[in-house]
Amino acid sequence: SQQGEEDPQALSIQEGENATMNCSYKTSINNLQWYRQNSGRGLVHLILIRSNEREKHSGRLRVTLDTSKKSSSLLITASRAADTASYFCATAGDTGRRALTFGSGTRLQVQP
Amino acid sequence: DARVTQTPRHKVTEMGQEVTMRCQPILGHNTVFWYRQTMMQGLELLAYFRNRAPLDDSGMPKDRFSAEMPDATLATLKIQPSEPRDSAVYFCASGLVFLGAAGNTIYFGEGSWLTVV
Numbered sequence: 505s506q507q508g509e510e511d512p513q514a515l516s517i518q519e520g521e522n523a524t525m526n527c528s529y530k531t532s533i534n535n536l537q538w539y540r541q542n543s544g545r546g547l548v549h550l551i552l553i554r555s556n557e558r559e560k561h562s563g564r565l566r567v568t569l570d571t572s573k574k575s576s577s578l579l580i581t582a583s584r585a586a587d588t589a590s591y592f593c594a595t596a597g598d599t600g601r602r603a604l605t606f607g608s609g610t611r612l613q614v615q616p
Numbered sequence: 617d618a619r620v621t622q623t624p625r626h627k628v629t630e631m632g633q634e635v636t637m638r639c640q641p642i643l644g645h646n647t648v649f650w651y652r653q654t655m656m657q658g659l660e661l662l663a664y665f666r667n668r669a670p671l672d673d674s675g676m677p678k679d680r681f682s683a684e685m686p687d688a689t690l691a692t693l694k695i696q697p698s699e700p701r702d703s704a705v706y707f708c709a710s711g712l713v714f715l716g717a718a719g720n721t722i723y724f725g726e727g728s729w730l731t732v733v
């Protein structure tokens with residue numbers, strides 16, 4: 505079963521706008537990661553945030569983590585048409601199975 | 617440019633046939649994962665190996681699926697016999713995971729697109 509659930513399932517915005525995707529998870533985690541998948545391709549790691557961190561930045565990406573609410577958000581600023589892809593959050597538990605479990609993904613469409 | 621290599625990229629087969637998918641992990645990575653992606657179920661973890669030893673294959677239907685790592689440069693996922701419901705994209709991923717650490721970054725191959733008719 506999936507640990508994380510992304511919201512919204514699909515998002516369509518105009519180039520230059522910001523895109524925000526949310527992820528909720530169920531159990532205690534060691535870290536949370538975001539991955540991107542272009543159509544027909546494999547997933548590519550974007551950013552990792554540890555359970556003791558609240559916010560992290562990488563280029564146009566900003567990730568927040570709220571462990572009390574078991575939620576994370578991914579913000580892509582000044583979006584580009586090339587950002588069109590599916591975005592997945594992935595979590596690894598701090599006990600038991602430690603392989604990454606992926607959410608259902610958000611399909612982002614950036615209109616040029 | 618190190619990458620995870622998967623073969624075949626696309627496979628169409630008839631129900632009942634054996635399917636073998638192969639993966640070459642990134643050199644030096646000690647953990648290999650097999651995931652399956654479908655529209656309905658999303659990404660599901662099938663199995664994973666650490667230093668070639670199977671750590672968890674609870675996500676894999678045992679009656680028809682098997683996963684092995686004959687050596688450090690090759691992981692295989694076999695389906696025998698295949699069924700239409702096995703149609704999916706099968707991803708291999710690898711990572712360098714230290715003992716006691718959880719959830720390090722993993723690197724995905726491009727996937728094997730399987731269609732069973």
